[in-house]
Amino acid sequence: MPQELIHSEYSEIMQKSYIDYAMSVIVQRALPDVRDGLKPVQRRTLYDMYELGIRWNGPYRKSARIVGDTMGKYHPHGDSSIYDALVVMAQDFKKELPLVDGHGNFGSIEGDGAAAMRYTEARLAKITQEAFLADLDKDVVDFVPNFDETEKEPSILPVRIPNILINGAEGIAVGMATSIPTHNPGEVIDLMIAYMKNPDMSTKQAMQYVKGPDFPTGGIVTNKDELEEIYSTGQGKIKLRGRVITEPGRAGHTKVVVTEIPYTMIGSGIGKFLSDTAALQENHLTNDISDISNQSSKEGIRIVIDLKKGADVDNFINLLYKKTKLEDTFGVNMLCVCDGRPETLGLVPIIRHNVEFQYEINRRKYTTLLNKEREKKEIQEGLIKACDCIDLIIEILRGSKDRKMACDCLVNGNTEGIKFRKKTSEKAAKTLLFTQKQADAILDMRLYRLIGLEIDALRADYDETMKNIANYTDILENRESMKKTIIADLRKLKKEFAAPRKTTIDNVAEAVIVEKPVEETDQVVLIDRFGYARGVDTATYERNKEAADSESRRVIFCKNTDKLIIFTDTGNADTLKVLDLPLGKFRDKGEPVDNVSNFDGSKERALFLGSISEIVGKEMYFITKRGMIKKVAGDEFLSSRKTIAATKFKDDDELVAVGILDPDSTIEIKTEKRHKKKLSAADFPLKHKTAIGNIGISLKKGDFVKEAGFVKL
Template sequence: MIEMETIMAEQIVKTEYSELMQKSYIDYSMSVITARALPDARDGLKPVQRRVLYAMDQLGLNYDKPHRKSARIVGDTMGKYHPHGDSSIYETLVVLEQDFKKGMALVDGHGNFGSIEGDGAAAMRYTEAKLKKFTQDVYLADLDKDVVDFIPNFDETEKEPEVLPVRVPNLLINGAEGIAVGMTTNIPTHNLGEVVDACCAYMDDENITTEGLMEYVIGPDFPTGGLVVNKSELPAIYESGTGKIKLRGKVVFEPAAKKSERDKLVITEIPYTMIGANIGKFLSDVIDLVETKKTSDIVDISNESSKEGIRIVLELKRNADVEKLKNMLYKKTKLEDTFGVNMLAIVDGKPETLGLKSIIKHHIDFQYQLATRKYNTLLARERDNKEIQEGLIKACDIIDLIIEILRGCKNRSQAKDCLVNGNVKDINFKSETSRKAASGLHFTERQASAILELRLYRLIGLEILELQKQYEQTLKKIAEYEKILGSRTAMKNVIKKDLQAIKKEYALPRKTVIEDAKAAVFEEEKVKEQEVVFIMDRFGYSKTIDIAAYERNMEAVHNENKYIFKCMNTDKIYIFTDNGNLHQIKVMDLPFTKFRDKGVPIDNVGNYDSSGENIVFLSAAGNITGCKLLFVTKQGMMKLVDTSEFEASKKTVAATKLADGDSIAAILKTDATVEVYSRFNYDGSMAEDEVIESSQNVVVRTENGVFLKFPLTEIPQKKKNAVGVRGIKLVKDDTVDDVYLIGNTEDVSTEYCGKTIDLGRMKLAHRDTKGTKVRV
């Protein structure tokens, strides 16, 4: 037992905990950065994208073959190369198919792959996919020519390419986005033709500047079109690799064709950042502008977008100020937005922020590596072909001797030995001349194998001529490949020729306009201040109505609603809840409607959540200015708080501090003229020189029917983050149920368990006493 303990003790390695955590976190971070979230600068692909495309290639999903179920593609990718969950793989496949997200879509989808408006794709069991011709020609070609290294997969049962032999700068063409640990990448898409021209310009002059490259790549080219309106800032962004691109949607004015129709503002292109749920957000924002009366120029809005493109129509009232409305849309909605550029990619295994020239440089260096490996492989193949062809040509010239050797041999190995080494032992010949000629043969191993596998039809005269022609072509290819490998200029010309061919076949016209536009200027009209009536029913539906409408329907208003008060339309609504929160809502955010129009749930306007908290006190801020609020909790804690404490810019703040398990029972507004003492003697009694007679008394009622009446002056004024003082001594399991504020001469009564209690005639006591229990 002692020996075992000794052995176990020797296996314990003591280390500093902080150092271990630091090392583990750094290892985890680098794993996420390099193996998950960021693209490689060479092929511009993240690992999951690379693996999806390679899995599709291995499945033979060529552009001219039928589509295959997405579930099969996801399954192969996850099982062989990317064991990180099917949802992320399928999401990658979907994005590779969406031409509104990618500059050049790489996957040909069949079925519901989502929409530009944010609709999700159908489940992977319903959709099908295959590779696009562009992907096969530009991303996956030459994989069989040993152009990239293959590495073991996660369980070392398969091989996968370290990078794909992508022939264009995918990092620019399709952009990239990803969130790693402590860093993100966000690269805009660009036009294929422009990027190819920039690559060719760089190869012609490697000292070209970023400004020189921008004569070809004038800026981003987003698949959604739109406008980039800060052209002058682009050189700095492309030089550093970071910055903000300002985007706008394209707005077209369509005048009414008939008198019965209206003028229209039509949004035909949207900023790239608006795709998805932000289209719905834009429509909602426009509706809010109309409902809050920030504009009266829009009478209707409709989304007529289809597969043909975006078309959001705003119908205008007659004589609408179109320019002013455009500026308002740019300032108040997502129709103008910014794209944060951060061109971060993996270079030599490490994350690096790249400018335009750096991205092109790394890509061209990669192209030279690919070309070198490709033409070395092709040269080796052609040299092998040359060797075999020379053997076959020589064999055709002495075909009679070779046939005689074959007929005289007992097995294949004997015949091969004769062809390679001239060994004629144990071979039967028709003559000594043939034996002597055979002993002089010295074919190579490869040539001998080809001769032994030669079919008789190859001895036809035309076939022999074809073999001679193939041999001449092989010699030409060898000379061509040697020239390319021996001269960087020749290799450059080959790469440029390939790039130009890709541009010619696949390049599309630019969609995004690059310009320097004037900043959108929109000054909101000052709201005309007026008094309104806030009303909210017992279901939480709230609105404001005109004073005249309130006075005409006063009886119905009070019968049908729980909260009613007058306020200014520029004011705020204060909502105090039982958990101690204060929620603020602008009166302008509530609909100003007719009395019978339905309001909106107050939950929808602010942060108040009716499912998790209850309203204790609700008022307009202006109606309690200069007052003090009396806070009373279920556990009997009390304090007075000046309403100036609640002035804040946040929509939700803490209105008070509560003890564990406590909640607010009541909040009451005290007389604005009342001043209460705020200084006490050490024994807790009032300081004589500070006592001011108050016109109000506090009556506390508990759940068990205990009443306590005492002067309001006995409750101190505190800050909002204070707990307060004890107002009543509660017996076990009893809580405060209600609180009343009454004047000294007021005749106020309440009912408790069917018995009427006259609060005015109740005996005046002191705070922090037990009170009197009402007998029922």
């Protein structure tokens, strides 16, 4: 066969392929559909459980069985993604209405992972069976082929409540992400009913029903006034706080107890909160903490912080809000798949799409039910008619050679070949004219149906069928009747599954920390040869002066409000607060300088370590390996930053010596090849810290400055 070569730009092929890939991830994996609020993996998992008959009131089945069946039939993307989706749908601390009833270890709010799928079991939750899957047998949604076209799966589940709002959603696609908060089921159902009665409602009117998010973890939403804008645009930031109470402790102490956490703290956030709270004490932001304990259990969150006697409780709680994740933001981006494409929707548009979906699935449901009732009516009419002339039918059956002959007589009145006892019977048989379905039902009818009570029951069933036909026809032809039907269903679901709101919605002022003034005292900082620093008061130093001077690499006299500064061979000046160093007894262990500053002892060498107050008002000298020298005013190193550039030099240079300049002394420079040079402070001008400096000593090839210092200190 002749082959045709198609020439195309490689960039065009890559662009098209990437767009196809991106849209596949967006629509078929990462984003939920606005109608059922489910991602494909969630939808397929729930449908597979439905197909396997794992009902809410039946036995649990192994999660591995569910995952394997889902992967083999509907979702060929790996078992971990399916099991992760199953686990999340079973976690009541992540979902407002869990869709799966899990049995076993399905993880915890503190970040513990679920057990392996071979150990856990699951079944459908009652809400899932009744509100998500109940009408699948009534042709309410389209079924599409699975990945290998060996099975059929629903393109959407016939969810009867706005699940996308109730359970929220999180997902990262290509170039976009969704983040929808959870909401109270009762409020969302009320809003749906209200919208059906008033389709022209505004966001403000809608928020009379849905006050705001309702997170499974409770907490407090603190920016109530901003919610209307968020729900109008579908984007914004919700400010969350954990709920804190106080309890009396022993001997007049107070306990600060966290009983609810922000939704964003689920998982490892609790452990980080505990470490961040402990760090408040370690970093001297507070001295009020005496103990921290996590007493959380299955009954709920309980993190207890014991405060010292006389602590300012309100100020400490504000400190928790400001310095830890006890106050956090939840980024809202209500992005979902709408009409086959990603779209960011506000509160009212989401409800509108869900209401339209309800009308669609109810139209298909009642059309199916009406057709079934009409079929039933046809058969019931045939059976009633047959009961009225049962003797004639028995005569036809006794006189026929086979079923086909009897059926042909009942349907077409063909009596040829049938033996009748009376000529009148043959004449009457020709006028029966049942339909094919009626004839089949008559032939399949059992004799006990001829009992008088059974005939009465048959007539009662027929009357019920006629009522159903009238009811279904009214629902399909009258939109108002369908609306009432949908509202009645919604109210039943609300009555059974609604729960009180957990999250409080309010306007709360920003937390303000009142920093207590630190009482200024004299202090001595001792730095040992291993780089550990600690502070002692002057009286302790005087008592241990001899040992302190002999064991310490550096002894610095300063105030507790002072800062220490470290000049390194890389040209940086790192600062740290004296308050960040432990203050205690002489033999107490110190803190590595690396831990409380940006200084890295493994990569750089400290050339000078002293207090800021030491160098203020003085002049500093800097001497580099290439023989450059300069002096800089110590005041230039006053900065609020932890690290600044102390000097400037070429890439192949480094600092060799830094110190406080003594105007009455002479600096002596020594090189590797034993050359020396002496300079007085007047020999070089005052420079800025950003300057390179002047040539302090001329070096021959291969020579460099080895050390420098004062001849007289």
